[in-house]
Amino acid sequence: MIEAHSLTKRYGDKTAVDDITFTIPPGSVTGFLGPNGAGKSTTMRMIMGLDRPTHGSVTVNGKPYAKHRSPLSEVGALLDAKAVHPGRSARSHLRTMAATHGISTRRVDEVIDMTGLSTVATKRVGAFSLGMGQRLGIASAMLGDPRTLILDEPVNGLDPEGVLWVRRLVRQLADEGRTVFLSSHLMSEMSQTADQLLVIGRGKILTAGPVQEVIDSVSGTAVRVRSPQAAELERLVARPGVTVSSPEAGTIDLRGTTAEAVGEAAAAHGIVLHELSQQRASLEEAYMSLTQDSVEYRSDVTPHPVKEENS
Amino acid sequence: MTATLTRPHTVAGHAPRPSVAARRTFVGVMRGEWIKLLSLRSTWWVLGSTAGVMALIAIGVAASLDGFMANPLTASGMGELNGAALVSTGFQIGMVTIAVLGALVITGEYATGMVRSTFAAVPTRVPVLAAKAIALVVLTVGVTVVGIALSYLVTISKLAEYDLVPALDSAETWRVFAGTAYCLVAASLFSLGLGALLRSTAATVTASLTVLLLLPSILGFINIHWVQTVVRYLPLPASQGFLPAGDPNQNLGSGLTATTGLLVIAAYAIVPLVCAAIVVRRRDA
Numbered sequence: 001m002i003e004a005h006s007l008t009k010r011y012g013d014k015t016a017v018d019d020i021t022f023t024i025p026p027g028s029v030t031g032f033l034g035p036n037g038a039g040k041s042t043t044m045r046m047i048m049g050l051d052r053p054t055h056g057s058v059t060v061n062g063k064p065y066a067k068h069r070s071p072l073s074e075v076g077a078l079l080d081a082k083a084v085h086p087g088r089s090a091r092s093h094l095r096t097m098a099a100t101h102g103i104s105t106r107r108v109d110e111v112i113d114m115t116g117l118s119t120v121a122t123k124r125v126g127a128f129s130l131g132m133g134q135r136l137g138i139a140s141a142m143l144g145d146p147r148t149l150i151l152d153e154p155v156n157g158l159d160p161e162g163v164l165w166v167r168r169l170v171r172q173l174a175d176e177g178r179t180v181f182l183s184s185h186l187m188s189e190m191s192q193t194a195d196q197l198l199v200i201g202r203g204k205i206l207t208a209g210p211v212q213e214v215i216d217s218v219s220g221t222a223v224r225v226r227s228p229q230a231a232e233l234e235r236l237v238a239r240p241g242v243t244v245s246s247p248e249a250g251t252i253d254l255r256g257t258t259a260e261a262v263g264e265a266a267a268a269h270g271i272v273l274h275e276l277s278q279q280r281a282s283l284e285e286a287y288m289s290l291t292q293d294s295v296e297y298r299s300d301v302t303p304h305p306v307k308e309e310n311s
Numbered sequence: 312m313t314a315t316l317t318r319p320h321t322v323a324g325h326a327p328r329p330s331v332a333a334r335r336t337f338v339g340v341m342r343g344e345w346i347k348l349l350s351l352r353s354t355w356w357v358l359g360s361t362a363g364v365m366a367l368i369a370i371g372v373a374a375s376l377d378g379f380m381a382n383p384l385t386a387s388g389m390g391e392l393n394g395a396a397l398v399s400t401g402f403q404i405g406m407v408t409i410a411v412l413g414a415l416v417i418t419g420e421y422a423t424g425m426v427r428s429t430f431a432a433v434p435t436r437v438p439v440l441a442a443k444a445i446a447l448v449v450l451t452v453g454v455t456v457v458g459i460a461l462s463y464l465v466t467i468s469k470l471a472e473y474d475l476v477p478a479l480d481s482a483e484t485w486r487v488f489a490g491t492a493y494c495l496v497a498a499s500l501f502s503l504g505l506g507a508l509l510r511s512t513a514a515t516v517t518a519s520l521t522v523l524l525l526l527p528s529i530l531g532f533i534n535i536h537w538v539q540t541v542v543r544y545l546p547l548p549a550s551q552g553f554l555p556a557g558d559p560n561q562n563l564g565s566g567l568t569a570t571t572g573l574l575v576i577a578a579y580a581i582v583p584l585v586c587a588a589i590v591v592r593r594r595d596a
Contacts, residue, residue: 045596072432077431086423092350100339100340101333103331
């Protein structure tokens with residue numbers, strides 16, 4: 001369980017996290033979604049007591065992180081895959097962390113096996129790929145068998161097999177009753193992994209709730225109709241609050257009405273329907289519409305003229 | 312998969328008690344710092360070069376004895392030479408490498424991001440600094456013993472010619488050796504404290520070496536009363552309060568008493584560390 005109250009962090013006159021309040025429940029996977037620079041990592045660092053909030057407070061399992069007698073049993077964190085000295089071997093790195101809590105070397109070897117690092121455990125971390133670094137970060141998070149896991153961009157740099165492994169791991173951990181809080185800027189990853197979402201942009205919470213609710217709240221559900229008499233049907237259902245768009249000739253998407261209402265209107269006027277269906281927006285679409293105003297680093301979208309190459 | 316992942320599910324909403332026995336203790340933090348130091352190659356390089364440099368300087372000074380004797384200007388001062396001080400005279404350059412170790416112990420963590428792992432495991436932070444200081448003291452004393460023993464062995468035949476071999480049954484000899492270790496320990500802790508405050512390796516090593524080695528000789532040329540007073544309280548001149556000269560060319564004598572010298576050196580070790588302990592707790596990692 002993670003509880004934040006009016007959590008705020010300012011660096012100089014720049015506000016990275018702006019008065020956010022949230023609760024991350026145990027027994028489920030909560031996705032922390034937002035564009036780069038939205039304040040995800042800063043929030044996670046404040047949870048871990050690494051950054052000091054300018055204002056507000058945050059507790060993990062009922063206490064500020066630093067107040068726990070055995071912090072590694074309470075929270076395991078993958079904050080930054082680079083939070084490791086490159087001159088040390090993976091095993092030595094894990095042993096230094098385990099030693100602080102009197103965690104056995106057997107447990108160190110256990111997390112090495114679990115994260116698939118056995119063959120490289122004695123190699124210097126400096127030579128690791130991004131994916132291996134992520135696995136080491138997850139191994140150190142798991143050291144104390146913690147009740148709460150905080151994973152910042154855990155699938156970054158992992159191969160597809162690794163992504164699947166992380167997905168299964170966080171599901172398993174949540175099913176065991178643990179609190180799992182993971183951040184990502186990848187919407188597709190979240191829709192596969194998370195039970196609920198906390199969407200953040202420019203330091204503020206944009207929306208929060210179960211994944212499907214977040215999607216619905218943003219896009220609403222559209223009703224798609226394909227009919228040779230689409231134009232006539234459009235006139236029939238037109239009413240304030242109903243918006244119509246036509247992705248192609250003979251097809252219309254209606255928002256602000258229901259499939260039932262459209263079907264009944266069509267039947268009453270003898271209009272032929274080739275298709276009548278509920279359209280659910282993808283998480284990706286919901287995310288784009290939520291964060292379009294709060295993207296910190298926007299790329300230049302002006303199309304650059306591309307010279308045709310002679311073939 | 313492992314035991315952790317195949318454990319029977321508990322009812323969602325009730326977090327399981329961790330199955331891994333874990334409790335943070337200061338002894339554990341100490342062990343962690345110890346593993347950190349010994350698992351890095353740089354530690355061994357620095358320790359090896361400290362002992363090596365001390366022995367090399369001792370060889371050089373011992374080899375210069377013939378020249379001192381031949382020169383009527385310095386020959387008269389030979390009577391005041393202390394064999395033990397001559398053997399351990401390389402500590403002044405040993406301070407350079409040991410100060411680098413003191414700096415790296417903390418700035419290496421900031422440079423690599425390791426510090427976030429460290430402070431996540433020990434969020435109260437000050438125990439980490441204390442454990443680093445203790446580990447440094449142990450390593451520095453150890454390397455001083457090795458360095459002096461090595462210097463003693465490589466100079467013994469030359470010193471015997473001038474009857475300068477330090478007597479191992481003399482309290483004075485051991486006082487000099489202990490004073491040498493004291494200076495090196497202080498240099499390493501001074502660097503650790505500065506490193507925790509400045510966080511950058513380059514800045515820390517520069518600042519540390521300037522105070523330890525450069526300032527006494529640079530400011531020594533400025534013949535203004537208050538500057539000379541400052542110089543007397545710099546680490547190297549202050550150490551002359553309790554360490555006899557090991558080189559007849561040297562005249563860094565500060566006129567401080569042995570006790571004052573010891574206290575001044577202690578202040579260099581302790582003040583930056585205490586400041587660092589206060590700052591490190593409040594600062595973002």
